[in-house]
Amino acid sequence: MASRIDEVFSKKKKLKIMTHVVAGYPDLETSQNLILAMAEAGADMIEVQIPFSDPLADGPTIMAANHKALQNGLTPKLCLKMIEEIRDEVKIPLLFMTYANLAYTMGLERFVSESAACGVSGLIIPDLPFDERGYDDYYFWLKECNLVGIQVLSAGLSLPRLKKLLKIAEGFIYITLRVGVTGAREGMEKKSADFIDQVKAYAGLPLAAGFGISSVEQIRSLISRVDLAVIGSHLINLFNSGGKENVQEFIKEANQVIEQLS
C-alpha cells in the first residue's frame, strides 16, 4: 500500500510544500484552524509540532511558540485530539514533529500507536538518532503502525553514517539548508547545496529541504533541486504579523511560482 506521503510525491507539481504548525500556538483552536487554512491554500503536507519545554533544534521563533503553547496548557494528549478532530477534513498528509522526551515519557509504543490512530502519516523526532538506545523500539513500532519515520540530515555527516541513514530512511529525506537551528534567513549555504547533491547521488527517496526558507526566491531556487520545501519559522512570523490570511497568501504565491516553472 502506497502511503499518503508517496502519493504526494507522485503529483506532477515540481516542488511540493510542507508547512509547519506549532500545536497550541497561539492557542489550540487557532492552530487547528491554521492547519485547515494551510491545506486550503495549497500546502502539500503539514508538519505539526508537539511543543516541548526545551526544543533543542529550534531557533527563537519556534522556541517562543513552543513556550507560549505550553503556557496555554497544551499537552501531547490535547494535540493528538486536535488532529483527530480534523483528520477527515484535511486531505493531505500530516506529520508529527517533536522531541524524544515527550515520546519517551508517553512510552514509545503508545506514542507511535496513538499518533497513528489520530491519523498522521509519519513522525519526525530529531533528537532520537538511529544508533541510540530506544531507536530500534521506535522503528519497530513505526513499522507495526504503518507510520513513516523521517530522518533529518545536515551537511557535515560522514559518508559511512550517511549511507547507514539512507538505508533506514523512508518517505523522504529531510535536509537542513544550514547547520544550525530553525529560523528564517536569507540565501543558502554552499555547503548545504553541495550536501544536497551528495545525498541525491545515493538516495532513492524524494528530498526535502528546510531551515531558513523565508522568501519565494528561495523556494524558486529549490525547484528541480529538491522535491519538497519545508517552511516553518517564516510562516509563524507571517502569522504573527498578519494572521492566517498572510500565511495563505505566501503559500499561494509560492505555488504560483512553482506552477509557472512546472
Place this chain on the structure above:
Amino acid sequence: MKQKRKQRSEAVEESRYFGDYGGRYVPEMLVPALEELSGAYFHYRESQEFQKELENLRKNYAGRPTPLYFAENLTRLGRGCKIYLKLESLCQTGAHKINNALGQALLARKMGKSCLVAETGAGQHGLATAAVAARFGLRSRIFMGEVDIKRQYPNVFFMKTMGAEIVPVRDGTKTLKDAVNAALKYWIEHLKDTHYLLGSAVGPFPYPLMVRDFQSVIGQEVKAQIKIYENRLPDVLVACVGGGSNSIGLFYPFLKDKNVRLYGVEAGGRGPGRGENARRLGKNPRKGIVQGYKSYFILDHEGQVQPTHSISAGLDYAGLGPELADLHDAGRICFDQVTDTEALSAFKTLCQAEGIIPALESAHAVAYALKIARKFSRRQIMVVNISGRGDKDLFIAAKELDNEGWMRFLKEEVNHGQPD
C-alpha cells in the same frame, strides 16, 4: 594497528552509556562535532605529552594539589566521625570548575579551535572558562541565564574583565538549563572554530565521561592525601550535586572501594513544592531524555522540564549527570537533600568554626555532613568536598545574614558613586 584502533573505537561506543543512562541524543547535525570531540579526547587521553602539559597547568596555574584539611572544630560540632575538608575552594578562580576548564581548553587548542563557548549557572564555570580562554589566547562567549546574572554579578564582572563576552539568556526559566540550550545552539552554528566547554558531567557523550575524567583529580588527591594522614581509606564522602561534576570527581576514584560510603546532596530549596527545589531523586523520580542525555530530570508527567529553585545557582539545574543516575540505581551513592535555610546556616557555621567561606553549593554538603556525622564513630573518617569558595555569594549571604549592615553599605556605595 588497525585491530587496535578498531578495539578502541568499540570501547568508545561501549562507554557512551552508564548502565541505562547517558547516550548521545542529539539532532544529526551535532553528531559530527561530537564524534570529532570524542575522537580527539580518546586520542589525547592516552597521550603522555598531553597529560604532562595538563599536570603542569594543574600544579602551577590552578594551584593543585588542593589541601585536604582536618577540620577539628567542625569535627567537634559534628559529634561523630573525623571530618576532613577537601579545599577545592583554594583553586584558581575559586572552585573545582577550573579542573575541567583547563583540560577541555587544552583539548580545544589541540583541535585547532579558536573560540570557547560555555554555559554557567553560579558563574564559577563561566569564570573558569574565561580564565583559561585568557590564558590560552582564545575568545570566550559565556551564556548565562538572566536570573543568574542578577544573583551572581561579582562573577559576571570578573568574566568580563578577563575578556569574555557575556550573553544573557532570556528563554524559559532564565537559569542554567536554558543557558545550556543557548550555548548548544550557538555551538551548532559555529562548529568549525568553536569548542563547547560544557561545565558539568551532563550532556551528550563524550561530555559526562570527559568531565568526570578531568574532575577525578579531586578524588585521586584525596586518596593519596588521606593515606599520608591516616594511612587508610576514608569511610564516608560527601559532596553537593547539581549536574554532578564535583561529586563524580570526588567519588569516581573510590567507586571500587566498596566500604567507602558515598553521599550526594541535592538542593532541597524552599521545600517540596513544584518549582521550589532542584531534587531529581526525590519522591517519584522521573527519567527522561533532555539536552542530549538520558537520566533523571525534574519533569511533569508529560515530560516537560519543570522550573527549579535553589539558593545556590550552581545546584539549580533540572538534570542529574548520567553516571550518577546509574550509581543511584545500583545503590552505590545515597542521595539526600538540604534546604536553602540549612545551607545558609552551614555557611555561617563553617565561617565561624574554621574561618573557611564555602560557596553556597558546598554549604549544602557541609550541612549534610553535620547532620550525619553522629551516625559514625570517632574513629571513622569523613571527607567533605568544599567545591568552591563563597566570595561570589556575598550578595546573597550578606542580605540573609547581615541585612542591616549590608544595606547600609550598598546605599553608601551607591551614593558615593553618584554624588548629587
